[in-house]
Amino acid sequence: MSAQQTILVAVALPLFGALGIALAARIGANFREAATLLTAAALAYCVWSLAPSLLEGARPAVSVAEVLPGIEIAFAVEPLGMLFAALASLLWIINSLYSVGYMRGNREPHQTRFYVMFAVSLAATIGIAFAANLFTLFLFYEALTFATYPLVAHKGDKSTVASARVYIGVLLTTSIGLFLPAIIWTYAAAGTTDFAAGGILEGKLHGPAVGLLLALFVLGIGKAAVMPVHRWLPAAMVAPTPVSALLHAVAVVKAGVFTVTKVIVYIFGIDYLFASPGTGWLVYAAAFTIIAASVVAFRQQNLKRLLAYSTVAQLSYVVMAAAILKPLAEIGAAIHIVAHAFGKITLFFAAGAIYTAAKKTELHELRGIGRRMPVTMAAFTIGALSMIGVPPTGGFVSKWYILAGAFEADNYVALFTIVASTALNAAYFLPIVYMAWFAPESGKPPPTHGEAPWPSVLALSLTAALTIAFFLFNGPVLELERQVVAAP
């Protein structure tokens, strides 16, 4: 199989997998779950098989159809996309494992629809990761929005549907109202929307137009959840936990910040953007989002909502890192995508496991729960440490690079933001950890539950392990991402 074919297979595989899952569901639930895991594994194999050649500098590309003159549906693999696809495909396996435990443990309805739409969402995610131009990316970006809608509205009751309406409303409004005009503007100015090393807009736009276009992109890519377009993310927390975990901690939000990074690196070009006036505001916007979201997270009483606001803040780390416009910071942005993914998915898994086992969702209910669910809470602790950025977790590595980039750019706003938000992160995560391990158990009659079903526990242990592993073995990833900012 040539690299080109592998790309196409990787995009199509989850779609056929979805069909297979729907068919397997007619035989039985076990077959359906087996089909899901099989598809996930096959996808991961496909995606990961592309990595070695990429490290050696290959850039496989394939074009599918030319929609308009100069506008193609085409795929090209480059380090950023590779990292994102590899991350999403790896975590899908673990997430599927977790879903089996969660969905069965909670006796959720419409499980077939859940698995099918999940597979479709993954196809869209891989499409985003491998898109060779803005148009293709936008196509899959919208596909991801629509594919995740039924997952968010899974419960189907009134308040869920209302939240799902906020979700799709914000995402569609921003993408059609801002992102799409930005793409058309780009096309009108540059004559192409292809991602190219060093950017395509250099010399094509001047003065405040650059800042305006950047604003259209950043606010239009609603999935990146930069304030004030972050509202959909807390709203999406009405979804079942596996959806929150994979999609709203990994695939969807990461698709957002991934797109922002890609636009900054491959459409504008960091040097051009750095030289253009009126683009510095993005650091401030991201910084504001980080601080504000952290403050809001600090005030939350519901665990999932707290995690959601923490995600909003962490996403803006990536945006801010990309907006620092220095090579080290761009690397930091890329690996923060990975580091945050491992940490946040662990936290969500833990939250879901607690809900499955103990039906608890509020912070004050978690007193002493560490004694009943030690594995889960251990994983939660690792995840929380990664969020704060404490070694030996992945979160430390990426923060280090972002800090280095901020120093390089003499960007004191960014420096201050990182320090301040670290303190805030610690302030809202550590009390939970402390309470879970050391506070006396409350509640009458005293709870009798133990750990969640084993697939869930296995899954969250794996991701916790990955969080630590990323601190220790991040060499290949760093090497890959250096290529992003290497001279074209």
Place this chain on the structure above:
Amino acid sequence: MTVLFGIFLLTLLLITAVAIVRARNLFVAVMLMGIASLLIAASFLLLDAADVALTEAAVGAGVSTVLFLSALSITSERERASSSRPLISLAVVTAAALIVIYSTFDKPRFGDPEAPVHSHVSPWYIEKTEEYMEIPNMVTAVLGSFRGYDTLGEVFVVLVAGIGVLFLLSGGPGFDSGKSPPPWAKAGLRHYLIPRVAGRLLIPFILLLGLYIQFHGEYGPGGGFQAGAIIAAAVILYALLEGEQNALKVLPRPVLIGLMAGGAILYGAVGVLGILMGGNFLDYSVLAADSVKGQQRGILLIEAGVGMTVTGVLLSIFHSFAARRR
């Protein structure tokens, strides 16, 4: 003299039109419409448009009046409320009229032989009718052949109207499948001696006039449409005298639908024959060895088609209205 007469006719027309709009009794309005039509027809005659005058008289004073009256007998005679938004309507209407009057400022002089209407396309028709068709009536030549495609369209407009009325009135609460016709439908004016005798005397002459106009159209004013209207009028008169059911016995519904469809098919078939004989659609020259003969044959056939369809449609519409339970 002509000028004064023309002005007199037009002024009368305007007065009638105002009276029509103001009349609260719809029956009166419809009768006034007939008069207005006759006035318009007379004006057309003054303007050298004999064919159009004949048609306007047959349609406006004849067919249209019959249709309106049949509809009124089912609905109601009185107009209840008057107008809505008269001021806005007046404003819109005045604006339209002002544009029309504005448009007449720079028009060619009335009757100017050098006007584009007379100098561009029209002389060709006047010249070539003789050459290609050897028939005196240029209106028939243009209608039947030079612009025969328009006339084909016209036939199908009539056909749609027929289909539409049949469709609309073949359902709904007033639909009566003919099983229990009201007594008047059987009798008509049969018990009134004088109208009956006079009418019966008239009918053959009207039919004859219709046939004459049908086949004389190439020489004088007339043609399929006018003939169809007149023949239909004869049958309608018969229906009024002898009762609608008896008229249906003479020309039953399937026959009427056959006439309707058959006329349209005949017209179309003549056109298709043109293609089959190696010409274009509606090219009659190829219908006979001699192209002039072919043109004449073609015009005769399509006029027959027009007559059939018009007769069929008008009678179908009349019966559809008449058969409604009221």
Place this chain on the structure above:
Amino acid sequence: MQVLGIYYYWVFAILLMIGFYAVIAKLNLVKKLIGLTLFQAAVFLLYIAMGKMEGGTAPIYGASAEAFSSPLPQVLILTAIVVGISTTALGLGIVVRIKEEYGSIQEDEIQEIDRR
């Protein structure tokens, strides 16, 4: 002759206006159709008047005739008259059905019934 020529166009305009007024302002559906008929008849007058040629005769070849009024506008209006009566017939068919369904042919009353 020119007086008559201008007069034809003015009558066309006024007749158009009268018919159009009945179409928009009248609430009775039959009256609207009557207005529509007048409205169309005005247009016929426009066409026929422009086809008239000074000193011409009806466009039928005859012994003495030398100049003819144009046959083309007459043909167009023949077609237009037929189109007009077809529209009227269909309109009347609809009015009859409206009367049967609603018991009224007044626009305002029908709207009132539908609103209920």
Place this chain on the structure above:
Amino acid sequence: MNPLAAQMPALQVIVPMLMAPFVLLLPRGLSWAAAAAASLLAFGIAAQLTATVIDSGPVAYQMGSWPAPYGIELSVDALSALLLLVVTGASSLALVGGRASLAAAVGEDREHYFYAAWLLALAGLAGIAVSADAFNIFVFMEISSLASYVLVAGGPDRRALPAVFKYLIMGTVGATFYLIGIGLIYMMTGTLNLADMELRIAEVADKEPILAAAGFITVGLALKAAIFPLHVWLPNAYTYAPHIATAFLAACATKVSLYVLLRFDFFVFQQNLSGHAFQFAAYLMPLAILGILVGSGVAMFERNVKRLLAFSSVAQIGYIMLGASLVSIGGLTAATLHLFNHALAKGGLFLAIAALAPLAAGLRLKDMGGMARQAPWTFAAFVVAGLSLIGIPGTAGFVSKWYLVSAAMALGAPGIALIGVVVLGSLMAVVYVWRIVESACFGEPPENPARSAAVPRPLGAAIWTAALANVYFGIAPGLPLRLSSSAAATLLGHVPA
């Protein structure tokens, strides 16, 4: 070469037209089959004509073999070919899929009248598209209009009757305005042939009768095309017509009037009226913008699904007008392309409504509850067509909006405002499409056991054909794009640089 090939422009019209009287005479059981066969044949002819136009340019045809300004000429160029594909395609798809739905709406005892009227509507619309003669266009406009009145009047609800009466009155006023307009032009030029008219109008371009004629023709056709604010007949007519007829008419009826408007404004007037380019843009652009915003705005709050989609049509006509009012290659390409793409989307949506309506208690939004579960496949197709209506990439609707926005962008600063309008309209489309989707997916299914069982197979196939066409022409818009850019070049070729 096939000897019939030269006759294609005529056959395009007379095949459906002549089949209509036969439908009246044939046994009742055959009327649907005859109508569908004639419609499919017409579609084949349209495809053949399109191929000819792409290969070797416009096709002209002399009716009765009479030379051009004297006889009636037919001519098929890229624009008419595009329109012919839309008209015949919509008719064929609706007829093939719509038998059961129409039988239920119209009643089997009178459906042969209905099918005959359908064929005449098709023939009339096709006749307008191929005609190159101003008066001939009037005649065929009346055939199609009268036939459409019959189609709308076939609706089972009695409210169809006042709706169709309003449609008839406004349609006839529009046609008569058009007739006055061509009468005035004829008075000044002595010709009815469009090409001849364009040449001869140059000498008299600034005379009052021509200016008044431009006004009458524009207003008359705007009435027929339901351009805001002359759209008032459209919502009720579309709402109460039989669903299948709505699909057919919504896909192509108003488009044909728009086509004639484009022909007149660009072919006949554009080169010749002094300052006309300015007038066209100045008068139609605000109306187009208002149409987009008001149509979408009303659709956002409308409760009846069909009327919601009808108001969306008012907005979509606004997009077409907006593209045309830019008077540029890009704008006209966008306009003609949207003409094609909107027909695909709206046709698909109304076909899906035809399939869903018998399953629901009514057509209010809340009646749609549970539709996604009851007819998942049909509803999926509905969503695909809905996405195309919004203009999501990967669907046909996106391509035309892309062109529209690009054309507006070429204007510079004022273009930004237009882009704002397009974007706002699209967002409003998201809202009204999503209201239907949401109530179908998550609404309470009404407690009404009297629902019929399933969507008929042919209708399902027709709906999916339309939905897939939306996707296909969103990914590979080569054919319509080629036709519409060629049409735009031809239209603009008549405008002085």
